Amino acid sequence: MHFRIRDGVTLDLLPTKQFKTIGIKVDFVAPLTATAITARALLAQVLETSTAAYPTQTALARQLSRLYGASFGISVVKLGTKHVIRLTCSVVDEQYLDQFADQTPLFEQGMALLKAVLFEPLLPNGQFDPATFTQQRQNLLTAIKSLDDDKQYLANRRLQELLFTGQPAQAMSALGDTTTLGELTATDILGTYHDMLANDAIHVAVVGDVTADRVQAALESWPLTDRQLTDDSPYYRWEKRADVQAGDDVAPVVQAKLNLAYQLPIYRDDADFMAAVVFNAAFGGTPLSLLFTNVREKASLAYYASSSYNPFTGTLGVQSGIQAENQERVVAIIGEQLAAMQRGELSPELLAEVKASLLNARLAGLDSPQRKLVSLLNSELTHLTEPLKTWQEKLAAVTVADVQRVAQQVTLQATYCLHGGAQHAN
Structure with missing residues (x-):
């Protein structure tokens, strides 16, 4: 089942009784540009760790625990000419729980959590929290460097750099590069955040035993706006070289x-x-x-x-x-x-x-x-x-x-x- 929520915002629903969980995925899709990859990867790290209501990773983890062990994460993906910031959340379908005393079903609570992460981040004085920003920038730096400890990954990345010489967006990892990362400020990331919310194509997908009415009702409270999209191809086409x-x-x-x-x-x-x-x-x-x-x-x-x-x-x-x-x-x-x-x-x-x-x-x-x-x-x-x-x-x-x-x-x-x-x- 496919729905248009706004211009540039779609919902796909796979209603099924096959699973005991309900899976939710929200993809923010932007054109792949070398300058934006690192900033978007850092933004994903910052958003994943805190919200205004849950200002620390511990507070966020406690909320997931209260949701009967819901899982939540944000990752970044490169797909051809696109860069994707992906939020995922999985909650138990409460009809399979022996005891469930909450007033609000877990799917709606999972959607509320994603809404808080996306639209109510921790922004004291209108900026990302300096301590959170600095910590997550360091964490991303460590993550990028640790990837190179995997020698097979390192060899493949170097191969991509050879293959796509002069095409840094294709050569670069989805996490970006350490040089750019060191230069990014909290203000830069705030700009990336507002740009993502205003301009990215948004694809929401849900799989589980839920109705279209429930999903659309949950999305109604999200402050999603129409966006102008160019329907450009996701395929990266390139000319082969004469020399290896x-x-x-x-x-x-x-x-x-x-x-x-x-x-x-x-x-x-x-x-x-x-x-x-x-x-x-x-x-x-x-x-x-x-x-x-x-x-x-x-x-x-x-x-x-x-x-x-x-x-x-x-x-x-x-x-x-x-x-x-x-x-x-x-x-x-x-x-x-x-x-x-x-x-x-x-x-x-x-x-x-x-x-x-x-x-x-x-x-x-x-x-x-x-x-x-x-x-x-x-x-x-x-x-x-x-x-x-x-x-x-x-x-x-x-x-x-x-x-x-x-x-x-x-x-x-x-x-x-x-x-x-x-x-x-x-």
């Missing part, structure tokens, strides 16, 4: 991280999208895949090897953990697996197994309220909705020739290796 960009860094790692980036110019709205999903699953996206069986198992050249496909940026990534002295051999054998698929060398058995694993993963997702909520935003941004039956029919229809056609569009664009130093050099 290569980079490497030395770090104290025993296991080198070798990551490869390819252009795969097939997007979520393309006719070949399903074939691209199947291609990725057969290439490296599942434990059945060519990368897993031939690079990791048969050749024993990698501790792990997998691929991932992003239909919002038209990219395919390969992640592997190797001994650095094997780098050239690993790049060659990964290239051989792609070349085999480009020649149409994909057995009907593997194709069938990969399709079955994709279907199982999709069906498992139907048991997750969060997965259901997240898929609603993708549908909203892409204007694509598809019943499960249609999706299954498209999956079943993908042939070896379809996968081959997709494979032939894949072009290596960048390689990056994070390794232990000279003793591991090629």
